[in-house]
Amino acid sequence: MARYVRIPGSIALITLANPPVNALSAAVRRGITETLSRAIADPEVKAVVLCGENGNFCGGADIKEFAGPMSGPGLVPMIDAIEAGEKPVVAAIEGVALGGGLELALGCHYRIAHCKARVGLPEVTLGLLPAAGGTQRLPRLIGLSAALDLITTGRHVSAQEALQLGIVDRLTEGDTLGVAVEFAQSIAGQPLGSRRLSTRTPACPADLDSFLQGALVQVRRRARGAMAPEACVRAVGAAATLPYSQGMQREQELMASLFRSAQARALQYCFFSQRLVGRWSTPSGARWDSAEPRPIRRAAVIGLGTMGRGIAVSLLQAGIAVVAVETDEQQLEAGRRAVTALLERRAQGRGSEGPLRFTTDLQQLRQVELVIEAVFEDLAVKKQVFRQLSAVCPADTLLCTNTSGLDVEQLAACTRSPELVVGTHFFGPAHVMKLLEVVYGPRSSPVAVATAMHLGKRLGKVSVAVGNCPGFVGNRMLKPYLEQAHFLLEEGAAPEQVDQALEEFGFAMGVFRVADLSGLDVGWRVRKEAGLTGPGVAPGESPRRRQGRRYSPLPDLLCEQGRLGQKTGRGWYLYEGPGAREARPDPWTHSFLQQYRQQHGLQPRAVPQQEVLERCLYALINEGFRVLEDGIATGPEDIDIIYVFGYGWPRHRGGPMFHAGAVGLATVLDRLEHYHHAHPDIPNLQPSALLRRLVASGNPPIQKWREVIRRVRSQL
């Protein structure tokens, strides 16, 4: 909808009214078209002001409409009509002007923004391009280079930057609408020719061809198989090389190639899933809309290793006071130096941080409302810390453990108030990575979950509430994926071949590069504790079998050779030296694998790329279905958001569960059956009951999986 009023001073005021963000639904487009005609036809009206209600100008096209047939007036003719009109139209921008919202404002003759407003063309993040003239008007307003940056990254720009770039004409700290109305009165009757952006010539770099070529190379490197960034470069290129009308035609053609693409569907699914996971619930009935989070003003971080330092920085940047605790003065000093350096590096342009105190004295925790324990990943050590915390902290302090997979309930059992214990699984570096798994144990109270979820949001994270099991959601699913990668090496593949297949799929780094980066000793320690390698293994057990199933000792053997990854200068790959980052295929690894296969009588074979992808990804996806069956994740969206934000799953493929649906569940089932038949000693390849049930239910769309999941769970 759009409301129309004529206000004193011969100004027509058109207000977009479609809460919460005034998205340009068919009804809003109709409303704008009709009210604009009214303003143009009314001889009393000298100028028009366009604004949005509830403090937001416009969040862009209504993304929900993209899934169905589009109806109602088109955005392009509507914006063209505003620009071509003989009466000046002033956009009064509060809140956001994004996507079609900014394109609408670019069709207006002037733009006045509130100093807290944000503008941008984020279509690329939805697998699209700004196809209501954005790729043609913005370069004509701010030049090709700046427009290309905004359009290919989709980043939001502050009002101050928008003013500097020339996107908006004026900023106000006060009443945006009042300023816009006054401004409209002041320019009524002035010629509009130069204010029509479509008539301008864009400012272009001197060597246009090589500039555009360079931009294509850059987005291809950054986007790893995503189509939209490349289409954006081509559309912006058309603004530089073609007259406006032909540029618009090119924009429409490129949009048509993206609009119904699988990538656009995947990215739009991610957009809505990211919001859906905020509406969490737990099997015990706790819910986002009934559990009240506690306010957190003071927190403590126990342990200032890499994770603890990042967590402390995250809390401080959210304005929370932090007490940082280490066991001795030496560790404390190292932690203090590291945290200070991180804060200094991130300080430019940031707001003020909360106060920070360092101590070795746990008694200093009497005032804090929340503690995040981030000590060494060892259950016995963590239990000891939780006993101490429970003794010194007030009984109502929320106690969180930063663990990547240990049993949260065992830690809760060490405290006086087990209902106030939750897991907060941060991803490293904790002040950078966007994901937070909030792990509720069987006794975690609704308020504890709500507080941790709310804290995540305050820290700028995407928080996902998950149940308690070894590895939670993310690391539990990672295990079968890693296992398959190791089995593929045994069968004849090389690490770089497996990595290449995964990187071509869209992962920023393949599994072996990631292992080298994180350090191979991390998994080695976990396997030792689980009795899979080291002294805990029963004498006489075959090296390639553990607990009745196939096992690959390859990563253990590498660790035994001191090859721990980048930190030792060698792992699956070879590096220039310890700490170096550029991975080179290592002849040592190849001959080591050859010897290993000979020693175990394994006949190497050429492993096709398709098999690499299917075995690694479908094993991971299969575990995802089990996670859903077990109620550890509430819906497929939780898993997908965890993988997109925490594990480098390519966003344009929507996450593992979305990918399964896109490939076709029947195909995934069929391939898993095939591989399980070929490898009956790998239980992870046995298709899950839920996958079978979904296929039997006719491969419903992912939005309908929850119903099937509920039925399967109730029968288990």
Ligand SMILES: CCCCCCCC/C=C\C=C\CC(=O)SCCNC(=O)CCNC(=O)[C@H](O)C(C)(C)COP(=O)(O)OP(=O)(O)OC[C@H]1O[C@@H](n2cnc3c(N)ncnc32)[C@H](O)[C@@H]1OP(=O)(O)O
């Ligand atoms: C064959 C070829 C045919 C071609 C025809 C097509 C022609 C199309 C022409 C032009 C196309 C233009 C494309 C666009 O404009 S795409 C949209 C671009 N806009 C965006 O990407 C902005 C998306 N929104 C946001 O970034 C945020 O929501 C923000 C506006 C910053 C507000 O953030 P916040 O305050 O944190 O609130 P939420 O994110 O939780 O959002 C609140 C609810 O509003 C829903 N929402 C937000 N934006 C939209 C939107 N554009 N469309 C629909 N719904 C939107 C959001 O989902 C939340 O609701 P819920 O929690 O129920 O999911």
